[in-house]
Amino acid sequence: MRRSNKRWVLTESDPIAERRLSEALSVGPITARVLAGRGLNEPALAQRFFSPRLTDLTHPDKMCGAKEAAVYIADAIEQGLSIAVHGDYDVDGVTATALMIEFLRFMGHPAEPYIPDRLDQGYGLAPESVRELASRGHKMLITVDCGANDHEAVQVANEAGIQVIITDHHEIADQIPPALAVLNPHQPECGFHGESLAGVGISFFLAAAVRAELVRRGNKRAEAFELKNSLDLVALGTVADIVPLVGLNRILVHHGLPLLDENCRPGIVALKEVAKVKSTVRCGDISFRLAPRINAAGRLGDATIGVDLMLTDDPERAKVIARQLNEENIRRQEIEGAIFTKAREMFAKIAHNDRLRTIVLAHPDWHPGVVGIVASRMVDEFHRPTILVCATDEVGRGSGRSISAFNLFDALQHCADYLEGFGGHAQAAGLQIHKDKIVPFAKALEDYARKNLTPQDMIANQRVDAWCEVDEVSEKLVRELTQLAPFGFGNPEPVLGARDVRVLSKTVVGNDHLKLRVSWRNTALAVMAYGRASLLERIGTRVDLAYSPEFNNYGGVQHIQLRVKDIQIPDS
Numbered sequence: 001m002r003r004s005n006k007r008w009v010l011t012e013s014d015p016i017a018e019r020r021l022s023e024a025l026s027v028g029p030i031t032a033r034v035l036a037g038r039g040l041n042e043p044a045l046a047q048r049f050f051s052p053r054l055t056d057l058t059h060p061d062k063m064c065g066a067k068e069a070a071v072y073i074a075d076a077i078e079q080g081l082s083i084a085v086h087g088d089y090d091v092d093g094v095t096a097t098a099l100m101i102e103f104l105r106f107m108g109h110p111a112e113p114y115i116p117d118r119l120d121q122g123y124g125l126a127p128e129s130v131r132e133l134a135s136r137g138h139k140m141l142i143t144v145d146c147g148a149n150d151h152e153a154v155q156v157a158n159e160a161g162i163q164v165i166i167t168d169h170h171e172i173a174d175q176i177p178p179a180l181a182v183l184n185p186h187q188p189e190c191g192f193h194g195e196s197l198a199g200v201g202i203s204f205f206l207a208a209a210v211r212a213e214l215v216r217r218g219n220k221r222a223e224a225f226e227l228k229n230s231l232d233l234v235a236l237g238t239v240a241d242i243v244p245l246v247g248l249n250r251i252l253v254h255h256g257l258p259l260l261d262e263n264c265r266p267g268i269v270a271l272k273e274v275a276k277v278k279s280t281v282r283c284g285d286i287s288f289r290l291a292p293r294i295n296a297a298g299r300l301g302d303a304t305i306g307v308d309l310m311l312t313d314d315p316e317r318a319k320v321i322a323r324q325l326n327e328e329n330i331r332r333q334e335i336e337g338a339i340f341t342k343a344r345e346m347f348a349k350i351a352h353n354d355r356l357r358t359i360v361l362a363h364p365d366w367h368p369g370v371v372g373i374v375a376s377r378m379v380d381e382f383h384r385p386t387i388l389v390c391a392t393d394e395v396g397r398g399s400g401r402s403i404s405a406f407n408l409f410d411a412l413q414h415c416a417d418y419l420e421g422f423g424g425h426a427q428a429a430g431l432q433i434h435k436d437k438i439v440p441f442a443k444a445l446e447d448y449a450r451k452n453l454t455p456q457d458m459i460a461n462q463r464v465d466a467w468c469e470v471d472e473v474s475e476k477l478v479r480e481l482t483q484l485a486p487f488g489f490g491n492p493e494p495v496l497g498a499r500d501v502r503v504l505s506k507t508v509v510g511n512d513h514l515k516l517r518v519s520w521r522n523t524a525l526a527v528m529a530y531g532r533a534s535l536l537e538r539i540g541t542r543v544d545l546a547y548s549p550e551f552n553n554y555g556g557v558q559h560i561q562l563r564v565k566d567i568q569i570p571d572s
Helices: 015-025 029-037 043-050 066-079 091-106 127-135 151-159 199-216 220-224 227-240 247-261 266-275 283-300 304-311 315-350 371-382 408-414 435-452 475-482
Strands: 007-010 083-086 111-114 140-144 163-167 181-183 359-363 386-390 395-401 421-424 428-434 461-464 496-509 513-520 523-529 542-552 559-570
Touching (some): 015 043, 066 140, 066 163, 066 181, 066 199, 083 091, 083 127, 091 111, 091 283, 127 151, 151 163, 181 199, 199 220, 199 227, 199 247, 227 247, 227 283, 266 283, 266 304, 266 315, 283 304, 304 315, 315 359, 315 371, 359 435, 371 395, 395 408, 408 421, 408 428, 428 435, 523 542
Parallel strands (some): 083 111, 083 140, 523 559
Antiparallel strands (some): 421 428, 496 513
C-alpha cells in the first residue's frame, strides 16, 4: 500500500504517434510521449509548438468588433476627442490599461488611465465611474478586462454622450451591452472564439487593429510604433491571469518573456529588483514574485500606481513605486495569513467528516481584496470549490476559486437568485451577496455541487506525463523538455513518474524543504521536495516519485536535479 494525498493519473499513450514524433523531430521517447499526450501528435504541429512564431498570430480583424472599434478610435484620435481607458485592479487589468495608454500616447494623443478602487467601487464598469469620467470631459471610453456585463454603466455613458468600446475576456452572462463595439472572444461569432486570451491579450489585438487603420490612413506615427515591444506587458498580464498558455497565448508569452530580461522598461527593472528576480524571468517568477507585488496595490489600495510603474520612463520614480508595492505586498501577506488561519478553523468546525463538497465562509473582519488568494489556498489544501465573503456591510463581497471538475461561473448562474451580482470564469469568480442570503446560498451551492461532483472529483489528481525511471534522466531529456516552455495553466510543466527509487540520504534544508539523494546510474542525483520537510521521518529507503527534471546552476556549475511534485511512501 502506498500513501499519497493525490491520485496519480497517467496520460494516455499513442505508440504510433510517439514513434513518428521521435523519428521526425529527433527527440527521445520520453519527450515524444509528452508531446503526444498533449495532443501534439503530428510532427508539423509539434514543431510549431516548439518554435512559436509571431507570424502565426490570428489577424486582429477576425476578432468580432475589432474593425469597427479601430475605425471609431482612429476617428477619435484624428478629431482630438478626450479618451479614458478604464481597467481592472489586477495585473491583467493594469497591464492592459498600460498597453493601451502607451499606444495612445505614442500616437500623440493624451489619454487618461482609470482604475476603480477595489474597496469603494468594486469590480467592473460602474455608473458612478462613468459619471466621474464624463465630468472630466471625456468623449470616448475604452474598457479593458471588464465591461462585458455592465449594461447600466454603458447606458449611462450613452446618455452622457460618451462613445464606449468594450474589450473583455470574461464570460458573458446575458446580452452584450449597447456599446459601439464589444471585443470578447466568448462571442460565438468571433473568429477568436475558443482562444482564452487574457484582457491584456485583447488590448494587444485592439492596438494592432487601430495601428493598421491609422497606417492605412497614412499616419506616420502609427508606422513607427513597434507593437511587439509591448509584449512584455502582454506576458506579464497573461501569465498572472492564469489563462491557458496554448494557442495565441503561448505565442504572445513566448515572445514577451525575453523582453522582461532586456530591462528596457524602468518599472520592470525596479520590480525585478525588489522581488529579487535576478536570472532569466520564467512564468513562475511572474506568478509568485512579480504579479503579487503589482496585485498588492489593487488589493489593499490604489492600483493606478501599478499603471504608473509600467509607464514611467524615470528609473528613480520606478524605484520609489516598486518599493511601495513591495511594502504593500508584505502587508498583504500578513493579512492573508491571518484570514487563512481563521478560514481553516471555521471549516474544521463545519466539515462534518469531509462530507461537504463546497466551502462557503464569511467573516466581518476579512479584507475583500485578499479573500480571493485565501480561497485559492483553501482549494489547494481541501480540493473543494471555495467562496469566502467579506461580510462587513449589509451586502458582502466575496471571491471564489474552484477545482477543474467544477465550473464555478455556471454554479453561480444556477444560484443567481441568492446573489446581488457576480462575474468571472469557470475557475475564479467574484460576487456580491446580502448577509441574510449567505447561509441559503451556501446550501444551494452545496446542493448543486452534489449533483455535479462525484466523490472521485474530490480527490486531487497528480498528472504523470510518462513513466521515466531515474536512470533514464539525461541532459538531453532535460533540454528537450525545456523547449516546451513557457509552462503554466494549460501547458503544465512535464511531470515524470518513477517507481521504487532508492534513497541514499535525506536531510532538511532551509526552513521547510526536504532534500534527498537518490541512486542514479553509478552515482547520486539530488531531489528537492519544497515544503515537504514533514516527510523526513516517514521516508525510508524506497519511494515513488512524481517529478520534473531541471538544471540547477548552483555555484556556476550546471547539474541535473529532480523537483518533486508528489511522493508516494510505502507503508511500513
